[in-house]
Structures are given as structure tokens and as C-alpha cells.
Amino acid sequence: MNVRREYEVLRRRFGVQRWWPVQETPDVGAAAFEMCIGAILTQNTSWQNVEKAIESLRRANALSLHAIGSMRLPRLQSLVRSSGYYRQKAKRLKTFSRFVTERYGGNFKMMFHQPLKSLREELLSINGVGRETADSMLLYAGGKPIFVIDAYTRRFCKAHGVVFDDYDDYRQYFEERVPKRTRFYQEYHALIVAWGKEQSKRKTAR
DNA sequence: TACCAGGTCCTCG
DNA sequence: CGAGGACATGGT
Numbered sequence: 001m002n003v004r005r006e007y008e009v010l011r012r013r014f015g016v017q018r019w020w021p022v023q024e025t026p027d028v029g030a031a032a033f034e035m036c037i038g039a040i041l042t043q044n045t046s047w048q049n050v051e052k053a054i055e056s057l058r059r060a061n062a063l064s065l066h067a068i069g070s071m072r073l074p075r076l077q078s079l080v081r082s083s084g085y086y087r088q089k090a091k092r093l094k095t096f097s098r099f100v101t102e103r104y105g106g107n108f109k110m111m112f113h114q115p116l117k118s119l120r121e122e123l124l125s126i127n128g129v130g131r132e133t134a135d136s137m138l139l140y141a142g143g144k145p146i147f148v149i150d151a152y153t154r155r156f157c158k159a160h161g162v163v164f165d166d167y168d169d170y171r172q173y174f175e176e177r178v179p180k181r182t183r184f185y186q187e188y189h190a191l192i193v194a195w196g197k198e199q200s201k202r203k204t205a206r
Numbered sequence: 207t208a209c210c211a212g213g214t215c216c217t218c219g
Numbered sequence: 220c221g222a223g224g225a226c227a228t229g230g231t
Contacts, residue, residue, distance in 0.1 A: 043213040049229055050212095084228040088214085130214045150212040193212060200210080210230090217224085 001160035003177035010191035017190035023143050029109045034063055035141035039133045040092050041083040053083035065108055069097040092128030099126050112142040131167050139189070145182045147174040148189045152196030
């Protein structure tokens, strides 16, 4: 497929998405942390359910490294319950928070100051953080130029006759065909999600 | 009622 | 490795 052209097609069809402008928020650290939490909670789960969980965390004043790290597990489980797999996810949130606390002395933002490649490796070493989750964190929280591949992206590719076996092949496919710019990657992925949602809506309407 | 949703990890052969 | 299963809620 013509990856550049398909971007324009999506852009005309769905308009500007501008997901989570973390870099333009007053408290960049807080917004980035929330983005990372969202990335874990959304694993194989609808965003709608994730939003409820994030709202619960916010109301409980629990959207911080320290809060999640020190909270009792059952309490955290009940706060993220609506996101599904809630025992597993509560544990993953804790693992992630503890990792950052130990590795960076609780200075969450410092994490994104190291070289991209080693940072990605590091994220992947955390239990509960796989490639899509790591890349979402890098792209949307860290503002790093990494193209995120998810179920929608694979479906989008397939619809255009492009199929690979491996996750990283998809990533490479996009990255070598569009300008290496964070904003562009963010917007493109968001547009693919918009496309994917419309597809599933249409399917159920048939 | 059944099926799906922006994955990841573990186990077994 | 690689296939298969577990994890769980909320919406349609």
C-alpha cells in the first residue's frame, strides 16, 4: 500500500485526532504517567472500560507512582476492576510503578532521558509490558518516534493486502515509509484506531 | 445469550 | 519455538 497516501485518506475521512497531547500539558510528568497506566489497562480491553478505571483512580487520588506503588493490592484491584483482568492488571501496575521507583528513584520523567533503544529494552523487561504497551508508552507518554502496532493496525494492513508474521516487521514497514516524526506517528496511529472502530461498528450493523 | 474489545505471560510438547 | 490457554469486565 501507499502508506503516505493512506494517511491522507484517513485524515480526510476522520479529521484531526490529536490524542493525548502529553507534551503540551502543564504537568507533563503526571500526564505521561497517566498515559502509561492507560497503556497497561487497555490490554485487550475496550477504551471505554479503561476510562472508567482511570476515573476511579483519579477520584481516589491514585494516579501517581507513589500512590500505586504503596497501595494495598486489593484496594488497587477494586479501583481498576472495570478494565477487566483486574487482578492481573493491578499487579502489573504495581510492578511497573515499583520498577520506575527503584530504577529512577521515583523520578518518572528521567526514564525518558535515556537512549531510545535501551529504554525500549528496559520497558520490555518489565513483566506485563509487551511490545505494544511499551511502544504506546514510548510514543504517547515519551514523545518518541516509535510506530505503535495493535490489532487495528494489523487489520488495516490486511485490508490493504499487507501481512507479516512478526510485530516488528509491521513497525519497520511503517517507519521506513513515513517521515520519522512523533506527531505524525501519533496521529497516524490514532487515525487507524478511528478507522478500526468504524469497521467494527459497520460489521455489527450488517 | 454470545461475542468482542487498542495483549501478555505461562505451560507444555 | 509455537500452539493453546488463562486472565474478566462492560457494551451490543
